[in-house]
Amino acid sequence: MENLAAFHTLHQVDLAFFVNTAVADQRLTPTKTAPHNFSGGPGALPQPVLEETQRAIMQVPGQPFGLLGISHRSTWFRDVVDEAEANIRELLQLSDRYSVLFLQGGGSLQFSMVPITLLRHSPQAAEYLETGYWSHRAIVEARREGPVHVLWNGRAAGFRSLPAPSELHHNPEAAYFHYVSNETVEGLQFHHSPGHENVLRVCDMSSDFLSRPFDASPFALIYAHAQKNLGPAGVTVVIVREDILERVPDNLPAMLDYREHACMGSIYNTAPVFAIYVTMLVTRWLRDSVGGLEEMEAINRAKAAELYQAIDASQGFYRGHAAPEARSLMNVVFSLLSPKLEQRFLAQAESAGLYGLAGHRSLGGIRASLYNAVTPAAVHALCGFMEFFRLRYQDSDEA
């Protein structure tokens, strides 16, 4: 638990008790110092990063102006982009065969740029996994560019599980294979990396990128948009292997051509300076304050374990959406016995300073997102609240 202690310190969490003014159950005294943000995204960012960002708005040390007055062609900003890239390379121990790009347009633009690059002129279909809301969105966009073979589809079973490796029968000639490592809406996460050694592997890691170590070497292309663990909304990281750059068709719109961005070191046109700067600070925080991705994963595992334990111990009052082996460490999705009770839960949670817990609009229910910057103290406060709420309502007529 050394990691947790360090985490408390670096988030400057104090352990004062909170009192829920709506109730006075003396058995429950979950810790709370500030409102806690469980939003699915834009979600929480680390407090020290927010503080440094705030200072930089008016004055960047060593510069005549603040963050919003500095040109994207300045040496200072080139250094910011270079450090963000270097931090990501170090955190992932990434080989030189990959370019690290900072783009605009979010995961949604990557849903199109990937098949525009690899499928539009391919004689073979691309293979996709349909494991939830976001992988479906990726498939819709891919189908505009060429044939898609859905290798496995969890829709009929309500997107509650993920395929085992033995269930996936790849075509070694496929244009590429695409999956979403973590489905934020349904709270499903791969705990291994599916794929076939002969098929280009492409992954949307938007919601778990930099939350744990992983081996990048089997991947042809990885993308991750903010704002989850990475930085503020408005920037998307793409990690692309050199052989993929060689496959980019000629005469694409420049903004959709990975080569243009790689060639210009991510500053092809006016870059989103603010979003990239904060991303640099987040990656620096991960490297220096957290100590790396193994440490981050240990903290994230502990947070998720506490919350899933609260669900599992609730005697069916809280019901997890995902099958246990597919549970996400990032997004914990569960329901209560009725929509009316869920509304009451959300309202009372906000009164207790616990925000952003409504499920995605497509699924309803409750979702607690436990991204890197969500503190163990926040999760502990949530679990305390859940226990209080259960004891109060489990035998009521409303349950």
Add this chain to the structure above:
Amino acid sequence: MENLAAFHTLHQVDLAFFVNTAVADQRLTPTKTAPHNFSGGPGALPQPVLEETQRAIMQVPGQPFGLLGISHRSTWFRDVVDEAEANIRELLQLSDRYSVLFLQGGGSLQFSMVPITLLRHSPQAAEYLETGYWSHRAIVEARREGPVHVLWNGRAAGFRSLPAPSELHHNPEAAYFHYVSNETVEGLQFHHSPGHENVLRVCDMSSDFLSRPFDASPFALIYAHAQKNLGPAGVTVVIVREDILERVPDNLPAMLDYREHACMGSIYNTAPVFAIYVTMLVTRWLRDSVGGLEEMEAINRAKAAELYQAIDASQGFYRGHAAPEARSLMNVVFSLLSPKLEQRFLAQAESAGLYGLAGHRSLGGIRASLYNAVTPAAVHALCGFMEFFRLRYQDSDEA
């Protein structure tokens, strides 16, 4: 001069004198209170906007979190987008026939989205004006999608002038007509709106949007990326007429389909929350503090007049790039007698607190960008410095 007085007040400029420590010419006492930012972009933003942004980073009034902790699907952010749109509509007196969209990808993505929408399936060529660096970039991207007829080209004459209406012979059947209202690199600006009543008129207003009033009614589509007058880098405004939305081809990538963005009120996917929020503050500042676009234009005209006067009165020491009738109010581009003298000018200007004056990397020389947030005091300080520099070097061997 009432506008200038008001502008001083709202920028909280005090009129203390500055002393250039490198020199002590007592005839010259230009005003200076802080470093001044003449960058071509990202450029200066209004000081009150920066201050409010800084506060919002940690705490948005009435919200549990700061700006970077609030979901793009929150009511609060919907209101931010709606106010930014309403402010732009009010400033431009825009008709309901237009949608106002906040997108990612900059002008560069619009260079492609416009011809993807209007040229890819058109039997007719699109008409473009090649008036400088940025219109050339737009033409390169348009040619990927279909035939382009360059109606007028200023390249052979060094991009120093703009066409008179009588020089433009439109084909009434053209797919559309595209021009750049202000060329930031060469410092050229249209002071009328070229076009033909039967041809869809499309304009890149990136660098003079919201710097002056204009009649939007002849336009089919207008786009403007930040960071010039609009807000911080990372957001692009598109104003698109309803009949253009009806012409969007089916099955485009969703992120390139104006209809998707219009249908979702600019929140199709995770929006660049920060950039749109600051854009809302800038438009609010224009409306409430400046008083509107007529007032803004009067201030901008006075600033540019003082600087062009300094060039014209320099007996050829400073040489303006643009023909007088095509001079930009936004970007004042000039050269000195030698590149060596220009380097000295830039270095001494920085010592005097005057930053961002290097010309665009494609042209060299000097460029002073006078966007909305650049104060008259800043321009006055620059003119004072220029006079000092001229007196010191005009008879030296280096000149």
